[in-house]
Amino acid sequence: MTAVPISWFLTLSAVLFVLGVAGFLFRRSVITVFMSIELMLNAVNLSFVTFSYQLKEVNGHLFAFFVMVVAAAEAAVGLAIILTVFKNRGTLNIDDVDSMKN
Amino acid sequence: MDVILFLIFAVIAVVCAINVVVQTHPISSAISLVGVMGSLAVLYLLLGAEFIAAAQVIVYAGAIMVLFVFVIMLLNAGAESKRGRSFMAQLLGAPLLIALLGLLAYFVQRLFPRSVAVHFGGFTHGTPLDIGRALFTTYLLPFEVTSVLILIAILGAIVLARKEMD
Numbered sequence: 001m002t003a004v005p006i007s008w009f010l011t012l013s014a015v016l017f018v019l020g021v022a023g024f025l026f027r028r029s030v031i032t033v034f035m036s037i038e039l040m041l042n043a044v045n046l047s048f049v050t051f052s053y054q055l056k057e058v059n060g061h062l063f064a065f066f067v068m069v070v071a072a073a074e075a076a077v078g079l080a081i082i083l084t085v086f087k088n089r090g091t092l093n094i095d096d097v098d099s100m101k102n
Numbered sequence: 103m104d105v106i107l108f109l110i111f112a113v114i115a116v117v118c119a120i121n122v123v124v125q126t127h128p129i130s131s132a133i134s135l136v137g138v139m140g141s142l143a144v145l146y147l148l149l150g151a152e153f154i155a156a157a158q159v160i161v162y163a164g165a166i167m168v169l170f171v172f173v174i175m176l177l178n179a180g181a182e183s184k185r186g187r188s189f190m191a192q193l194l195g196a197p198l199l200i201a202l203l204g205l206l207a208y209f210v211q212r213l214f215p216r217s218v219a220v221h222f223g224g225f226t227h228g229t230p231l232d233i234g235r236a237l238f239t240t241y242l243l244p245f246e247v248t249s250v251l252i253l254i255a256i257l258g259a260i261v262l263a264r265k266e267m268d
């Protein structure tokens with residue numbers, strides 16, 4: 001047995017996605033929350049590439065590429081927002097940035 | 103051989119991903135995330151996605167993570183304060199996440215029985231040639247829109263992060 005079942009790749013993708021969700025929900029540092037989002041995007045990319053292999057088409061690779069581009073744009077803007085929030089509030093804890101709650 | 107490679111790098115990816123979530127210091131999380139991305143690049147190569155593997159290493163592990171580490175250093179972010187999470191998250195978080203994982207794994211197993219198998223070299227159309235051809239014919243409009251999106255992101259980042267000059 002030398003070939004890997006395709007469901008293993010998809011299960012790995014699901015595990016990584018759930019870990020990303022866990023980090024997003026449980027962590028309090030805004031930078032780590034942001035990294036969890038990147039982890040989820042990576043998991044979805046693995047699914048895209050796996051489906052591309054299954055269908056023997058290149059389209060999934062293009063989608064993974066676009067996800068990467070959007071992730072890069074999102075990281076640039078998001079980290080700039082984090083910088084601004086830190087400059088104005090002096091904290092990275094998301095529980096302390098709750099002025100929209102009231 | 104393919105199974106061994108897959109298992110090695112899948113285990114590395116999952117262990118690093120767990121490390122991302124449980125480490126309290128952001129810089130440890132960032133380094134673990136680089137580990138996840140590197141092992142995912144190897145898995146992309148296994149799936150025949152050469153271009154995406156290279157882009158993963160360059161764009162994700164290179165550019166984006168350097169940006170993260172840069173911001174962590176710039177803000178001098180220390181270890182996360184251990185404060186109580188909300189009651190609902192404590193009570194329902196873990197069971198709901200396990201339920202989500204179980205549901206995803208169940209449907210994956212149901213929808214994709216073991217008939218399709220991945221072996222190295224089974225898909226050879228992930229080269230930069232094929233990607234480029236698809237990108238500049240079928241996906242030309244999304245590609246151009248993407249360049250506008252990047253431009254807007256650059257402008258937004260500069261506007262947000264600059265010092266007030268007046």
